[in-house]
Amino acid sequence: MTEIKNVYWNQFVFESISSLPFYMAVTEKGICRITWPHETFESLENWAAAKLPGTILEWNDRETAPYIQQLMEYESGERRIFDFSVDLHGTAFQKSVWMALLNIPYGETATYAQIAASAGNKKAVRAAGTANGANPVPIAVPCHRVIGSNKTLTGFRGGLEMKERLLRLEDYHDFSKKGHARFHF
CATH class of the missing domain: 1.10.10.10 (Winged helix-like DNA-binding domain superfamily/Winged helix DNA-binding domain)
Structure with a gap:
């Protein structure tokens, strides 16, 4: 039986760019998805189902906080380089x-x-x-x-x-x- 792994999600807003939220997902390996403001939470769910089958999306402020902090620092001009890991799924x-x-x-x-x-x-x-x-x-x-x-x-x-x-x-x-x-x- 395949072990089901959690994928943690949250949302953030870049006020200077859009009043709509970006959704994000992270795994134990790093950030794996950021949606655009015009994309819905359902698009995040569909992406997770396609790219990470058998996983469960779980809202988690604690696991996503370091990523959101760096993204907010980027928006405010305080950060130019992200030092978090990325978990890329593709060809x-x-x-x-x-x-x-x-x-x-x-x-x-x-x-x-x-x-x-x-x-x-x-x-x-x-x-x-x-x-x-x-x-x-x-x-x-x-x-x-x-x-x-x-x-x-x-x-x-x-x-x-x-x-x-x-x-x-x-x-x-x-x-x-x-x-x-x-x-x-």
Whole structure:
């Protein structure tokens, strides 16, 4: 019989970005999921059921507090680097893309082509974009720091307005809002 493991969840709000909550989940290995404000708690439940079958979501303020504290420090500008662990669930290629995202410094960006190359396949630019969009731990794994090679904002699961707000939160302004509806890799 498979041992059922708990996945602890909580919610937080980045007042400077959205009045709606972000939901988050952590395991004993680290943070494994952050939803966007437009996503519901049900989306967190569905993700856990698909990626962590047999687990039970349990609200737990104590287990999630260290993660929320660092996220709040990030929002307030007190933190540029997260020192908590991440527990990533995806394909080998997705994980390689997500690990490449972790190497983009605060307040800087990379292109989808650079991420594809960092993930080990410089020709897989569109696949890197898809993996970027499937990132289960946005903000902590900074998918918002990836922009088009022509410095335009491009498609983003959290919404282009959210991407812009996160980049501006990090005092990054060297991008163009032109071409939002298109993918410029």
